[in-house]
Structure formats: C-alpha cells, structure tokens
Amino acid sequence: METLGVDLDHGLRSFRLALALDAGAETVALMGPSGAGKTSVLRAIAGLLRPERGHITLGGDTWLDTARRIDLPPERRRVGLVFQEYALFPHMTVRANVAFGGSERVDELLERFAIASLAGARPSAISGGERQRVALARALARDPGVLLLDEPLSALDAHTRSRVRQELRELLLDLGLPTLIVTHDFEDAAALADRVGVLVDGRLLQIGPPSELVATPADAFVAGFTGANLLRGTARPAPNGLTEVALDAGFTAYSVEPAGGRVALAVYPWEVSVAREAPDDSAVNHVRAPIGSIMTLGNRVRVQIGPVTAEVTTQSSERLGLREGEVVVASFKATGARLLSGA
Amino acid sequence: MRPSAFGVVLWAAACVALAFLLIPIVAIFSELTLGELRDGLTSDVARDALRVTAETNLAAMALILLFGTPTAYLLASRSFRGRTVLVTLVELPLVLPPAVAGIGLLAAFGRLGLLGGTVESLGIDIAFTKVAVILAVTFVASPFYVRTAIAAFEAVDPDLVAASRTLGAGPARTFARVALPIASGGLGAGAALAFARGLGEFGATIMFAGSLQGVTQTLSLAVYQEFDVDFDTALAIGALLVLGSALVLFAAKVIPSWRRSASTSITVSGPSASR
Numbered sequence: 001m002e003t004l005g006v007d008l009d010h011g012l013r014s015f016r017l018a019l020a021l022d023a024g025a026e027t028v029a030l031m032g033p034s035g036a037g038k039t040s041v042l043r044a045i046a047g048l049l050r051p052e053r054g055h056i057t058l059g060g061d062t063w064l065d066t067a068r069r070i071d072l073p074p075e076r077r078r079v080g081l082v083f084q085e086y087a088l089f090p091h092m093t094v095r096a097n098v099a100f101g102g103s104e105r106v107d108e109l110l111e112r113f114a115i116a117s118l119a120g121a122r123p124s125a126i127s128g129g130e131r132q133r134v135a136l137a138r139a140l141a142r143d144p145g146v147l148l149l150d151e152p153l154s155a156l157d158a159h160t161r162s163r164v165r166q167e168l169r170e171l172l173l174d175l176g177l178p179t180l181i182v183t184h185d186f187e188d189a190a191a192l193a194d195r196v197g198v199l200v201d202g203r204l205l206q207i208g209p210p211s212e213l214v215a216t217p218a219d220a221f222v223a224g225f226t227g228a229n230l231l232r233g234t235a236r237p238a239p240n241g242l243t244e245v246a247l248d249a250g251f252t253a254y255s256v257e258p259a260g261g262r263v264a265l266a267v268y269p270w271e272v273s274v275a276r277e278a279p280d281d282s283a284v285n286h287v288r289a290p291i292g293s294i295m296t297l298g299n300r301v302r303v304q305i306g307p308v309t310a311e312v313t314t315q316s317s318e319r320l321g322l323r324e325g326e327v328v329v330a331s332f333k334a335t336g337a338r339l340l341s342g343a
Numbered sequence: 344m345r346p347s348a349f350g351v352v353l354w355a356a357a358c359v360a361l362a363f364l365l366i367p368i369v370a371i372f373s374e375l376t377l378g379e380l381r382d383g384l385t386s387d388v389a390r391d392a393l394r395v396t397a398e399t400n401l402a403a404m405a406l407i408l409l410f411g412t413p414t415a416y417l418l419a420s421r422s423f424r425g426r427t428v429l430v431t432l433v434e435l436p437l438v439l440p441p442a443v444a445g446i447g448l449l450a451a452f453g454r455l456g457l458l459g460g461t462v463e464s465l466g467i468d469i470a471f472t473k474v475a476v477i478l479a480v481t482f483v484a485s486p487f488y489v490r491t492a493i494a495a496f497e498a499v500d501p502d503l504v505a506a507s508r509t510l511g512a513g514p515a516r517t518f519a520r521v522a523l524p525i526a527s528g529g530l531g532a533g534a535a536l537a538f539a540r541g542l543g544e545f546g547a548t549i550m551f552a553g554s555l556q557g558v559t560q561t562l563s564l565a566v567y568q569e570f571d572v573d574f575d576t577a578l579a580i581g582a583l584l585v586l587g588s589a590l591v592l593f594a595a596k597v598i599p600s601w602r603r604s605a606s607t608s609i610t611v612s613g614p615s616a617s618r
Contacts (some may be wrong), residue, residue, distance in 0.1 A: 048505050073506035081509040087502040091524045101510035101521075142511055 002059030004146050004178040005142035008044055010051035012037055017051070017202035020039035023178040028207075030182050031225060037202045038182040039084075040297035042148045045180070046081045047074035058178075059144045073177055077146075080139030084151040086131045088123035092283055094134050095119040101142035109137040129160045136171070147179040153188050165191050186210075186226050198222045220264035220340040228266040228338075229308050235259040235339060242284075249307040253285045257335035262295075263339045271336040274320065275329050290327050305330040371581050383579020386552045391557040392565035394581065399473060399561065403480035407488050407537055412530065415492030416518060420504075430493070437486040441546025448551040452478065475552035476559050480541040488530075488537035495529025496522060528599035535595035539588050563595050 007020045017037040020181035030038045042108045043049035045056055047063065050071060056064040061092040063072045068109065069323070083229025088097050094115055097197045099106045106233045110116040118126050123134065132152065139147065152168060153161050169192055172179055183189050189196045190210035197207035198221065210226075219221035224230050235255075239243035242254040244263050253265055278286045295318070296302075301317040322328065346354075375383070384391060418430055436444060451457045452469045462469055469475050499522050508515040523530075545563045552559040554568055562580050569577035 043505075046505075048508065048510050073513070074505070075511045075513050077509075079509055081506070083502050083506060085502065087500065087506040088502060089506075089521060089525075100507070100512070138510065 002061075002145055002178070003276040004015065004045070004056070005057040006041070006045060007055040008041065008051045010040065010044065010049075012040060017041070019202070019204055021197065021207070022205070023180065024066055025051070025176045025178060026322065027037060027172050027179040027181060028179060029196045030199050031184060031189045031282070032199035034184060036199045036300060038184075038199055039150055041199070042150055042182055044079065045077075045146065045148060046074060046079050047077050047328050061145075074076065078142070078144050079146045079148060080142060080144030081148045082132075082135045082139050082152060085155055086123075088131060088134055088138070090123055093120050093122060096133055096321075097123065098137045099139050101138060103141075105141055105143075109141055111134070113137045125260040127160075128156050129164055132156065132164060139303060140175075145177070147177045149179065149181045150315055151182055151184070153183070153185070158319050162233035168192060175297040179210040182315055186213075198225055202270075214257060214268070217266060217338065217340060220266065223264070223266035223338065228268050229272070231265040231267070231307055233263065234263060235261060235263045243339060245337075245339070247307070251287050251306075253337060254334040255339050256334050257339040259339040263341065266338040266340055267308070267332050267336055269301075269302065269309045272305075272308055272310035272332045274310050274312055274316070274322070275303065276320065278329045279329070279331060283333045285334060285337060288327060289328045289330070291324050294322060294324055303330075308332075368585055371578055371585060375575065375578050375582060377606040379575045380579045380582060383573075383576040384583060385575075386572075386576050386579075388556060388560075388565050388569060388576060389562075389580050389583075392560050392562045393583075395473070395557065395559065396542065397562040398482055399476040399598070400538065402477045403484060403541055404534065404538055406477070406481045407485045408534065409505050410520045411485055411489045411583045412492060412523075414476050416488050416496050416522065418489075419496030420522075433489050434486045436483050437490070441483060441544070442550060442555040445479065445547035445550025448475070448478055448482060448547060452551075453500060465586045466493065470551060471553045471555065471559060472559060474554075476548055476561060479551045480544045484537040484541035488533040491533025491536060492530050495526035495533065498529065499525045535591050539591040539595070542584065542588055542591070 004023045006022070008017055010017045015037070017040055017042060019037075030041060032038055040049055044051050044054065044064075051064070051066070053066050054064050055066070055168070056062075058078065061078075062068075062070050063077045064070060089100065092100070095106060095110065098109055098115075101181055107116075110119055113136060115130060117330055118130060118134075123131055130157070156164055165188060169317065172192065181189070183192075188195070191289055192211065195207055196210050196213055196220075198205045198213070198220055206213060206222050213222055214226050216227065217226060220230055231245075231249060231253065232254070233245040233247035233249075234246045234298050235243050237258070237260070238254065240254075243259050244254060245253045245255060245263060246260075247253055248264065255265060271284065278288070287306050287308050289308075292304035292306070294301060294303050296314065299314050300311055301322075303312060303317070303322060305328055310330050320328075409616065418426060418433070422438065432614070449456060451459075452462060452475070453459050454463060454468070454470060456470075459470075466531060467474075469478070503521055503525065504517055507521045508514075512520060543563055544561070545567070548559070548561060549564060549567075554564040556559045556565075556568075562584055566577045566580050569580065
C-alpha cells in the first residue's frame with residue numbers, strides 16, 4: 001500500500017496553513033472549527049488549490065513539489081474526492097455519474113453500493129444517503145490511490161447519519177486506502193478514523209488515536225472538541241500537594257496536575273457523578289448548583305449543573321428523580337481534572 | 344376577497360402600460376386585410392428581404408456562438424486583472440447607439456478605413472455587401488448572447504467543475520461534458536435574445552451595408568424603404584417581424600425552464616427496489 005505524504009505551507013485569509021502529515025493504509029480525520037483550513041488541505045491534495053510551498057507524494061509519485069516546479073493537474077492525480085454536498089452532475093443519471101471517471105467497474109460499483117436500482121435516476125430524484133453512495137461509487141470508479149471525504153456525514157439527517165457512519169466505517173476498512181476525512185464532529189471522527197488531527201487556524205494542535213485525544217488532550221481547545229467540560233480559572237499550588245484552581249464560575253476545584261496561572265480545567269461528563277448531597281467518597285471536587293437542563297440521549301442523560309455537564313445513566317437519573325431547577329451536587333475526582341493551557 | 348386600494352393602483356398602471364405597448368402592434372394587424380398581408384409578403388421586396396435577413400442572421404448567429412461561447416466561458420471561469428474592463432468592452436455595443444456602431448464599422452472595414460486597405464488587398468470588399476450586414480448584426484447582437492452566457496457559466500457550481508477534474512477530465516472535457524450542458528439553458532436563452540435583436544437590426548446595417556434590395560436589404564430596412572412607397576407592404580413585413588420577434592422572445596423565456604425540468608425529471612429505469 002502506498003503512503004500519502006503531505007507537507008503544505010500556504011497563506012489563507014487570516015492565517016497560514018502549515019501542516020505535515022503522512023497517511024498509510026489508514027483513515028485520518030482532520031477535525032476543527034469551520035474556517036480552520038481543513039477543506040483547503042483536501043483541495044491542495046486533489047490539485048484544486050496550489051499552495052505557495054508544498055510537497056505531496058503518493059508512494060513514489062510526486063504530485064506536487066513547488067521547489068522542483070512540479071504541480072500535476074487534478075486529472076493526473078489518482079485521488080477520489082467526495083464533496084461535502086456530493087457535487088453529483090445534475091444533468092446525468094446515477095449510472096453516467098459513476099461512469100464519468102472510469103467505465104469498467106460501473107456495474108460492480110452500482111451493485112456494491114446498492115444503487116443499481118437507481119441507475120437511470122437523476123441525482124435530484126434520490127435521497128441524501130443515496131447521493132452519498134453515488135458520490136462514493138463515482139470517486140472509487142477511477143480506482144484512486146487516495147480517498148478524500150469532505151464532511152461526508154454533514155449533509156445527512158440525524159437518523160440516516162448513524163447508519164451511514166457505520167456503513168462508511170466498514171467501507172473504509174475494506175478499501176484499505178490512505179483516507180483523509182474532514183469533519184467538525186468528534187463523534188464522527190472517533191467512529192471513522194484511526195487517527196484524529198485537530199486543526200485550528202491552519203495548524204495541527206494534536207494528532208493521534210481518538211482515545212489518546214480524550215486521555216491526554218494537548219490543550220483546552222482539543223479537550224473542548226473531544227467533548228470535555230472546560231472550566232476556566234486561576235491555578236496555584238495548594239498545601240496538600242494538589243493544585244487549587246479558583247474557577248471563574250465561583251467554585252474551587254483541585255487537580256493532581258501541577259499548574260499555575262490561567263488554566264482550563266477539563267473534565268469529561270462521564271467522569272462527573274451526581275448526588276443530592278455531597279457524597280463521602282474519594283471525589284474531592286463538588287459543585288453545588290441548580291440543574292439547568294436535562295437532556296436524554298438514548299440510555300444516557302446529560303445533566304447541566306451550574307458550569308458542569310454530567311452524563312449519567314437513565315436509571316440513575318430516574319432513581320435520583322432529577323428535575324430541572326433542583327439543587328444537586330456534581331462531583332469529580334482530582335485525578336480526573338486535567339489542567340490545560342489555552343485559557 | 345376585497346381588492347386593496349394598492350392592488351387597484353397596480354392593476355390600473357399595468358393596464359395603461361400594456362395598452363400603450365399593445366396598441367401599435369394591434370394597429371399593424373388591424374390596418375391589414377388578410378389579402379393585403381399575403382400580397383405584401385409575396386412581393387419581390389419582401390421575399391428578397393426575408394432571404395437576406397435569414398442568410399445574414401444565421402451567419403451572424405454562427406459567428407456569435409462560435410466566438411462568443413469560449414469568450415463567455417473564459418470571462419466567467421477565470422479571474423484576472425482587467426477582467427471587468429473586458430466584460431465592459433464585450434457589453435459596450437449594448438448601450439452604443441447603432442449609428443455609432445455603423446460609423447465605427449465603416450471606419451474600420453470601409454475602403455478607406457483602418458483595415459480597409461488590408462482587406463481590399465485580399466480582394467475582398469466588405470462595406471455595402473452581405474458580409475457587412477453579417478458584421479453589423481454580429482456587432483450589435485453579440486452582447487445579448489455573451490452577457491447571458493457569462494451569467495449562465497458563472498451559475499455552474501464550481502464544485503461540479505472541480506469534481507469533473509478530480510474524476511480525470513481535463514479542462515476541455517470538463518467544459519464539454521459539464522459546464523456546457525449545465526449552462527445550455529442559459530446559453531439557449533441568450534442566443535434567442537441575440538437572434539431577436541439581430542432580426543430587428545437597423546441603424547448599424549443601413550450605415551455600413553446600405554439598403555440594396557436582394558443584397559443588403561433586411562426586413563427592417565425594407566419596412567423603412569417601403570413605408571412611403573407601399574405602406575401596405577411595409578405593414579405586412581412589420582407584421583411578420585412582430586410575429587418572428589415575439590416567437591423568439593417567448594422561446595428565450597421558455598427554453599431555460601424547459602431545460603431545467605428536463606434535467607430534473609425522474610427517469611428511474613428498471614424495477615425500483617422497495618427499500
């Protein structure tokens with residue numbers, strides 16, 4: 001399997017996109033806020049954007065080398081790009097769309113993506129999930145060496161989304177191609193990708209397996225993106241050997257991590273427990289506040305307690321009889337409180 | 344439902360405007376009996392003018408499509424310094440008085456004009472020939488096509504062009520298979536507008552090509568020549584032009600929507616799986 005090598009340096013509107021990345025037979029998700037340069041990375045790899053400086057290779061082929069004045073046009077790069085809105089040709093049938101890039105494997109691809117029955121339909125007449133399958137089939141018909149997916153799930157409704165995510169995961173494992181996915185959703189990134197890179201203002205803040213980003217986020221931004229509670233405050237060493245953080249929200253919390261000055265305390269919702277009274281257990285951090293909101297997500301309930309969001313099981317929520325407006329205590333351990341810069 | 348006062352005002356103004364526009368057209372037809380119409384249209388003047396108009400306008404349309412389409416695609420798909428100036432130049436004949444266009448063409452291609460010597464040395468005489476009519480019509484009518492064509496190409500989603508490129512199609516194949524078919528509704532409308540304008544071309548033609556029956560005299564020139572010779576013939580030709588122009592204009596309105604519905608029609612072939 002060929003490895004994709006990307007090294008880019010390009011001025012975007014208000015920041016520089018500077019990124020180096022290698023991808024073997026794996027899926028790498030680029031995650032970040034909108035306007036962080038994620039799509040520009042895909043466009044540069046596809047040859048739709050020429051970076052000021054850069055080097056892009058696939059195995060032994062050089063697609064771009066600004067130093068040697070090599071810049072292959074998109075049609076000469078073996079890349080399959082699936083656009084955010086799919087960009088299906090509206091004047092062609094599903095079959096003609098898939099056959100546009102290469103006609104040998106059309107029937108096989110129509111079968112594989114379960115769109116053979118739609119072969120004669122126009123893109124405007126099929127559903128969002130079907131359009132995505134057509135776009136994937138069309139991109140693969142060219143037998144690409146690299147697959148690029150721009151927000152592959154964002155155009156789908158919530159119901160279709162989880163099913164398509166699962167299908168896409170299986171497809172990507174099956175293909176074994178270097179694949180880059182752009183997304184702004186950590187759940188999508190974690191479900192689809194072997195590695196997740198957090199791109200902010202053109203720079204990779206951190207790249208690693210999803211579990212690593214959750215366990216050791218590089219900074220407050222990464223922690224926020226992976227779903228952690230971020231409590232900003234000022235840290236100073238406490239006599240008991242812990243770090244005491246005076247939170248801006250008016251509480252005091254402790255962490256085992258050493259820090260001083262402005263910090264963001266990150267704690268994941270599933271590490272926060274909820275009780276009527278402050279429990280006499282190993283947790284040292286207690287936030288006593290009225291419940292702001294209660295949101296049920298399947299078998300879990302997200303409870304907003306002052307500045308902290310806790311995630312508990314539906315059973316626990318029912319046993320405690322949690323109601324909005326009631327004062328409860330959210331507790332978490334000093335060992336679960338990470339202190340991050342970037343506050 | 345009781346109509347509002349504002350609604351009444353709108354309708355009243357619209358009735359005045361429509362009446363003003365319609366009365367001259369009604370007059371053309373009401374002044375003619377069917378026999379006079381037939382005699383007028385079968386006269387030598389009318390037959391010659393119809394032939395000249397058809398030949399020159401078809402040739403002009405071919406030139407406009409052949410050169411105007413790539414020009415419009417270039418201006419719509421590339422951004423470069425001076426693009427606005429170029430677009431303005433392309434659109435200039437739209438606002439230029441036709442008499443100015445005529446004198447300009449004469450100054451350029453006339454025997455004593457800027458390029459007259461060059462053209463004459465090749466043994467070609469342009470002014471006051473059929474070629475002059477074609478050039479005059481092309482000059483005056485082309486912006487109607489190019490303007491609409493630029494808008495039509497600009498409306499093509501850039502992602503579709505990019506998708507075509509990443510699927511292995513070079514710029515030329517992308518133009519032919521993606522941009523051109525998707526813009527075709529707008530291009531058809533633009534062509535119809537240009538054709539309608541060309542049919543009625545008068546000022547530039549009479550200055551640059553003259554009004555020689557059977558050679559350079561188009562239908563609109565024939566109306567002008569006949570109106571103090573044989574008013575009925577002038578009216579009959581006028582009636583023909585009204586019908587022709589209305590038809591072309593109507594086509595310009597219908598073509599884009601017809602194209603759109605054709606490209607979105609549901610044509611599922613084979614058994615549709617129940618899923």
